[in-house]
Amino acid sequence: MTPRQNRTRAERGIPEATVARLPVYLRALHTLQDRGVATVSSEELASAAGVNSAKLRKDLSHLGSYGTRGVGYEVEYLVYQISRELGLTQDWVVAIIGVGNLGRALAGYGGFASRGFRVAGLLDADEAIVGQQISGMTVEHIDRLEDVIAERGVSIAVIATPAGAAQKVCDRVVASGVTSVLNFAPVVLAVPDGVDVRKVDLSIELQILAFHEQRKAGGPGEHPLAGDGPPGTAQYVEAVQA
Amino acid sequence: MTPRQNRTRAERGIPEATVARLPVYLRALHTLQDRGVATVSSEELASAAGVNSAKLRKDLSHLGSYGTRGVGYEVEYLVYQISRELGLTQDWVVAIIGVGNLGRALAGYGGFASRGFRVAGLLDADEAIVGQQISGMTVEHIDRLEDVIAERGVSIAVIATPAGAAQKVCDRVVASGVTSVLNFAPVVLAVPDGVDVRKVDLSIELQILAFHEQRKAGGPGEHPLAGDGPPGTAQYVEAVQA
DNA sequence: TAGATTGTTAATCGATTAACAATC
């Protein structure tokens, strides 16, 4: 029926799970490079990246045959191949929308520039913030959003606004032609097909940790309330009121 | 061989993919609650959460049978069941280590308190930062880390230090009995079995976006350099130097 | 050649999804 099912591996490209790990490998390789290491085995690199070596080799095999049997991988060459695959051999122009605490932290984050991400705009709706100097840039008014995107060739928008403002901002950047959005606002953004949204949610990460922490504390199998009755039962009412 | 393979579904508990989505459902339900909605169908809730309805129903079925056929789910009851499953019916004590731009943003983030996460400590190694008031708390010296964890019952550590300091800080919080760590430092932390680490990496998220953005720009199948030769070839040397 | 390590195969596992019987 749908062409999706008939696509070959080559057509589908690199698996998403692999793409998500490539930056991790790249970081480990940079660390090795700084230490002057020229060659690394899959076992060593996997250990530095926190994965097992079979997964690492499988991941790298999607890019091509860049290792040497009996020897390992040449660090510099692998750095180049992964960088190229990820699109890091070119610069990407980023705009940060919302210059609160988090936006400021992002504006000052050194990890962006070093990976080819150039922050070319800081925008906010608050008149008290507009005009401030942050990390060597002047915060501009959100009214200028479309102009900034067009004039500076922004291709990635970072949304760090309050939840209530995020969807409107997103609609505007998408209307301006941006198809990659990194969203820090705690809302699910609606976007048309073809637009990629990645979401970073601090509260969600803590909630996932809490789930596991609770399991540890309670011990295995400990879920005495699992059979709770429907609303109206004594158990439920008592628990909700607690 | 290993008991892992013989465990039943009940023993394994709720799938990780489901656990990661429960906080998203919870947020959507809170929004509905604020709007005064009492009952919701899987179709409506799924749409608000950005997933399809089959996945939502499957996820919720892991918690129990909390819906009513022909009707839907009662919002308040589902909020309670998901909260309980995630361990949010109790408070969790959090310490933030590293009070730079990001640490400050985290300290001031309202989304923590509202979900039962209480920030009970801000610690830093920089004498210039220690003693500062941030979001109503006094930053303490990192030397006090073990005392703070023990005295205030910290069960989740948030690491927002520079990369170079993160592993040492992690070792110390783990030695103090903390088994849940949220790591913002761009390093892979080594921890013993039984310790959960979740990682938030801003640079990695941008790199994943760049990968997809590049694919769009280049169009499908456009990878002219895919056949690059090994180190030493003209193509490679030129590209690395660029 | 002997030792080491990659790249690939194949088995397994877990997640997703459509479809529909159960049931309110």
Place this chain on the structure above:
DNA sequence: TAGATTGTTAATCGATTAACAATC
């Protein structure tokens, strides 16, 4: 009863992993 919607089944898809042939 008729209409609506859940909870579950089963098929499919994608990710992980151990094992090993290929090969440096």
